[in-house]
Amino acid sequence: MGLWTDQASEAQKPSEASLWKPQLNGAESNMACQDGLLSPESHPTIRRLSSATASFDDLHLGPSVVVPPKHMQEPSDAHETAAALEIAKHRMSVAGVTEGTSTPTTPPETTTTDSYAFAFDIDGVLIRGGKPIPEAIEAMKVLNGQNKYGIKVPYIFLTNGGGKTEQERCVQLSRQMELEISPGQFICGHTPMKEMAEKYKTVLVVGGEGEKCRDVAEGYGFKDVVTPGDIMKDNERTTPFRKLTDQESQHSRKRNFAQVEIEAIFVFADSRHWGDDQQIIIDLLTSKNGRLGTRSEKYDEGPPIYFSHNDIIWSAEHEHTRLGMGALRTSLEAIYEGITGKKLISTAFGKPQLGTFQFATRLLQQWRKDTHGINKPPETVYFVGDTPDSDIRGTNEYNESDLSENDWYSILVRTGVFQEGTKPRFTPRATVDTVLDAVKHGIKREMDRAIKKKIMAQSAVDGEAVIEEHPATEAALDRE
Numbered sequence: 001m002g003l004w005t006d007q008a009s010e011a012q013k014p015s016e017a018s019l020w021k022p023q024l025n026g027a028e029s030n031m032a033c034q035d036g037l038l039s040p041e042s043h044p045t046i047r048r049l050s051s052a053t054a055s056f057d058d059l060h061l062g063p064s065v066v067v068p069p070k071h072m073q074e075p076s077d078a079h080e081t082a083a084a085l086e087i088a089k090h091r092m093s094v095a096g097v098t099e100g101t102s103t104p105t106t107p108p109e110t111t112t113t114d115s116y117a118f119a120f121d122i123d124g125v126l127i128r129g130g131k132p133i134p135e136a137i138e139a140m141k142v143l144n145g146q147n148k149y150g151i152k153v154p155y156i157f158l159t160n161g162g163g164k165t166e167q168e169r170c171v172q173l174s175r176q177m178e179l180e181i182s183p184g185q186f187i188c189g190h191t192p193m194k195e196m197a198e199k200y201k202t203v204l205v206v207g208g209e210g211e212k213c214r215d216v217a218e219g220y221g222f223k224d225v226v227t228p229g230d231i232m233k234d235n236e237r238t239t240p241f242r243k244l245t246d247q248e249s250q251h252s253r254k255r256n257f258a259q260v261e262i263e264a265i266f267v268f269a270d271s272r273h274w275g276d277d278q279q280i281i282i283d284l285l286t287s288k289n290g291r292l293g294t295r296s297e298k299y300d301e302g303p304p305i306y307f308s309h310n311d312i313i314w315s316a317e318h319e320h321t322r323l324g325m326g327a328l329r330t331s332l333e334a335i336y337e338g339i340t341g342k343k344l345i346s347t348a349f350g351k352p353q354l355g356t357f358q359f360a361t362r363l364l365q366q367w368r369k370d371t372h373g374i375n376k377p378p379e380t381v382y383f384v385g386d387t388p389d390s391d392i393r394g395t396n397e398y399n400e401s402d403l404s405e406n407d408w409y410s411i412l413v414r415t416g417v418f419q420e421g422t423k424p425r426f427t428p429r430a431t432v433d434t435v436l437d438a439v440k441h442g443i444k445r446e447m448d449r450a451i452k453k454k455i456m457a458q459s460a461v462d463g464e465a466v467i468e469e470h471p472a473t474e475a476a477l478d479r480e
Contacts, residue, residue: 124416386416
C-alpha cells in the first residue's frame with residue numbers, strides 16, 4: 001500500500017512538506033476520488049527511522065516508525081501494526097474525532113485479527129530497571145505472528161511514565177526491545193494534557209530530567225512554559241537548602257516573576273527534587289492569582305494543579321518498589337492542609353483515570369476502521385499491568401462504566417509491583433507470572449471462543465438442539 005519509506009541519507013532527504021504528501025497507488029487514488037472524503041492529509045507517508053540514529057527533530061517531521069538497524073532494509077513482522085496505528089493516531093489528531101475520516105472500501109489484505117487487541121503497561125511488565133524482561137521479547141514475537149495460529153494481534157502501550165514525548169518513549173522502547181514501534185502506539189500519562197494547551201498561557205511544568213518536560217509541554221502547544229529552575233534563578237532565596245548547578249542555571253530562563261501570573265501547575269513527570277518542587281508549588285497554590293511573592297488571605301486564589309498520573313509506587317531496578325508521583329501528590333495534600341486547614345483540590349490523568357482508556361478505545365476503533373472497514377473498537381482489549389491500584393483498577397472501572405463500548409479484560413503479572421503472597425485491592429480477571437503468559441492466555445481465550453461460536457453456528461445449521469455449554473464459555477473463560 002505504499003505506507004512506508006526508508007530513512008534517506010542527508011543528500012536524499014525530502015523537504016518537510018514532501019514528507020506529508022500521500023503515497024497512493026492507483027486503486028487508492030480512484031477510491032479517494034470516488035468518495036471525496038479521504039484527503040491527502042489523512043493518508044500521509046510513514047517514514048522509517050533507525051532507532052540508533054533517530055533524532056528529536058526527525059520524529060517531529062511527520063508520522064514515523066522507529067526501526068532497529070537490523071530491520072532497516074525491509075519491514076519486520078511488527079511493521080504492519082506499528083505503521084497502521086501511527087496512521088490511525090495521525091487521523092485522529094487531524095480529524096479530532098473518528099467519525100470524520102474515511103475508510104477504504106476494500107481494506108488491505110492482512111493476517112492481523114480485528115476482534116481483539118492487547119494494551120500493555122511498560123515498567124514492570126515489559127521493562128524492569130531499563131532492561132527488557134526476557135519473556136516480553138518472546139511475547140512480542142507471538143503477537144507479531146510467531147504462533148501456531150499464524151495470526152498477528154494489534155497492541156498499544158499505556159504508560160504513566162512521563163517526562164518524555166511519545167516519540168522519545170517510542171525510540172527508547174524500540175532500542176530496549178529491538179522492536180519496530182511507532183509513536184502512534186503510545187499513550188502516556190500526560191498525553192491528555194495536550195488538550196489543555198489552549199486553555200492556559202503561562203504554566204509551571206514540574207518533574208523529569210533537565211529541560212525535557214519543558215520540551216514536552218512546548219511540543220504540546222503550551223505558549224509560555226516555566227520550570228522550577230526559572231523561579232530559583234530569579235530568586236535564590238526560594239529554596240534555602242539547594243542552589244542551581246552551573247548547568248541548571250545555564251538552561252534556566254531569567255525573568256522577573258513579580259510581574260508574571262502563572263495560570264496552572266502541571267506535574268508532567270516524577271520530581272527529582274521533592275523539597276524544591278514542593279516549596280515552589282506551595283508558594284503558587286497559596287498565592288494571589290499565581291503571582292509569586294504574594295499570599296492569599298483565604299487560600300482560594302492560587303492556580304489549579306494537574307498530575308499526569310497518581311501511582312504511589314512503581315517498579316524500578318531496585319529490589320523494592322520506589323515512590324512515584326502519587327506519593328508526591330499525597331505529600332503535597334498533607335502540607336497544603338497543614339498550612340491552610342483546607343483540602344487540596346487537584347486533578348490526575350493517566351491510569352486509573354477513565355479518559356486514558358477511552359482515548360485508547362478511540363485509537364483502536366480508528367485502527368480497526370482503517371484496516372478492516374469496521375467502525376467499532378475491537379470486541380476485547382486485554383490490558384496487561386503490574387500495578388493493581390492503577391492498571392487493574394482503571395481497566396475494571398472503565399469496563400464497568402457507561403463509557404466502555406467493548407470488553408476491557410484485566411491481566412495482572414507478577415514481574416513488577418504486585419508480588420505473589422499479597423492480595424490486590426482490585427481483583428484482575430486473570431493473574432499470571434509474565435507478560436508472555438498473559439499473551440498466551442488472551443490468545444487461547446479468543447481461540448476457545450471462536451471454536452465455541454463455530455460449534456454453535458454449525459448446530460444451528462444442522463437444526464440440532466443448542467449444545468451444552470462448551471468448556472470455553474464466557475463464564476469459564478473469565479475464571480481462567
